[in-house]
Amino acid sequence: MVIIFALLALAVVAGLYGYLWRRLVRDTTSGPGAARRTGTAVFVVGPVLMFAALFAEVGHAPFALQRTLAWPGFLWMALSLYLLLAVVAGEALRPVVTRLWQRLSPERPAPGHPGAERPAEDGESRAADAHDEQPSQPTETAPSNTNPSRRLVVSRFVGGAAATAAAATVGLGTYGVLRGPAVRRVTVPLAKLPRSAHGYRIAVVSDIHLGPVLGRGFAQRVVDTINATQPDLIAVVGDLVDGSVKDLGPAAAPLAGLSARHGAYFVTGNHEYFSGAEQWVAEVRRLGLRPLRNARTELAGFDLAGVNDIAGESSGQGPDFDRALGDRDPARACVLLAHQPVQIHEAVRHHVDLQLSGHTHGGQLWPGDLVAAAANPTVAGLxxxxxxxxxxxxxxGAWGPPTRVGAPSDITVVELASKQA
Incomplete structure (x- = not known):
């Protein structure tokens, strides 16, 4: 079944790339030549780099190879998505452009062509001219590259517009990731929170995804942004890395500079279990963060708990809500750190007041939010x-393409509010 599914998926991908090649290469070139060969090469090399980058990361290839493949391969992944969306949208635009071109430049046969019209001479009809003036030798029409057909012109216009829109979308989305996350602020009232804890600020950061693309410089931007908010507590809610401590330890080193009055806490995400969770738990502890592994700590005014990610279940390290929350005082407010939003149902059963999560990336690449909404109770926000x-x-951060479209990255300062204040 796995092989059949893989072959079907490969056939679908090949079909989609074939469609893109026809619209963006074959239909926009007048025949075999350098332009068509170059375009064809792009649509062969691009997918090869994309799959190579994906398999290199998932298969834990040497980190130098991952870094070499990641940028071109993952950017091609994002570009492919928006090329497809733009070309499909262009199908609706194509008839409009065709009609407009017909009005502006009616197509006429080239001079000397048997179907060309000649002005009528004195006493002669155009029909007679057409009969009497047939050329003895067929006259070749002008080459299509110097006198392009209407269809070629329309295809070039629509294809060029689609390629430009896709490239601009990916470029802006990549710039948005690389410049670092913006700060969002949200106030959450908790009925059990005492007046003394009113205004308590938790800086929530998730899905940093340090890896072959986002490295030490990005981690430093995240740390600087968090520290600038001067939070009371920092919550790192999973998917910190995509790789081993050996490869990414230097990239994660700036996390030692996180500063908050009551420290920084960490829970695992699913990607930690793909990258060596035990090693990373030990590493973040060495950097000064406190891992909450199905555990709870009492702070002034509320309990802070954390559970492992669901991905840990395959290795016997899954979430244990009873261990983290079972014996707590229900009269105290409780804030739970859990990577995936789907863990909310257990949080409700254990009477948690607020769960802080990540995982969805807000969809990351529109219309990915529709897919994320099908798999998560909440995609983003409160x-x-x-x-x-x-x-x-x-x-x-971002996984795969270092690109976000319609889902800007964020660090959120959650301010707890007491209803008694």
């Missing part, structure tokens, strides 16, 4: 489930 509130961060 929501309520019974007496439990859920806040989902869009995350600070």
């Amino acid at each position: 929501d309520r489930y019974g007496d439990t509130q859920l806040y989902v961060s869009r995350g600070a």
Whole structure:
């Protein structure tokens, strides 16, 4: 079944790339030549680099190879998506451009062509001219590259517009990631929070995804942004890395500079279990963060708990809500750190007041939010489930393409509010 599914997926991908090649290469070139050969090469090399980058990361290839393949391969992944969307949208635009071109430049046969019209001479009809003036030898029409057909002109216009729109979208989305996350602020009232904890600020950061693309410089921007908010507490809610401590330890080193009055806490995300969770838990502890592995700590005014990610279940390290929350005082407010929003149902069952999560990236690449919405109860922002509130961060980094479209990266300062204040 796996092989059949893989072959079907490969056939679909090949079909989509074939469609893009026809619209962007074959239909926009007048025949075999350098332009068509170059375009064809792009649509062969691009997918090869994309799959190579993906398999290199998933297969834990040498880190130098991952870094070599990541930029071109993952950017091609994002560009492919928006080329497809733009070309499909262009199908609706094509008839409009065709009609407009017909009005502005009616197509006429080239001079000397048997179908060309000649002005009528004195006493002669055009029909007679057409009969009497047939050329003895067929006259070749002008080469299509110097006198392009209407279809070629329309295809070049629509294809060029689609390629420009896709490239601009990916370029802006990549710039948005590389410049670092913006700060969002949200106030969350908690019924059980005492007046003394009113205004308590938690800086929430998730999905940093340090890896072959986002490295030490990006980590330093994240740390600087968090510290500038002067939070009372920092919560790193999973998917910190995509790789081993050996490869990414230097990239994660700036996390030692995180500064908050009550420290920084960490829970695992699914990508930690792809990257060696035990090693990373030890590493973040060495950097000064406190891992909450199905554990809880009492702070002034509320309990802070954290559970492992669901991905840890395959290795016997999954979430244990009873261990983290089972014996707590229900009269105290409780804030839970859990990477995936789907863990909200257990949080409700354990009477958690607020769950802080990430994982979704807000969809990362529109219309990915539609896919994320099908798999998660909340994609981004603040929501309520019974007496439990859920806040989902869009995350600070990006997985795969270092690109975000319609889902800007963020670090959120959650300010707790007491209803007694």
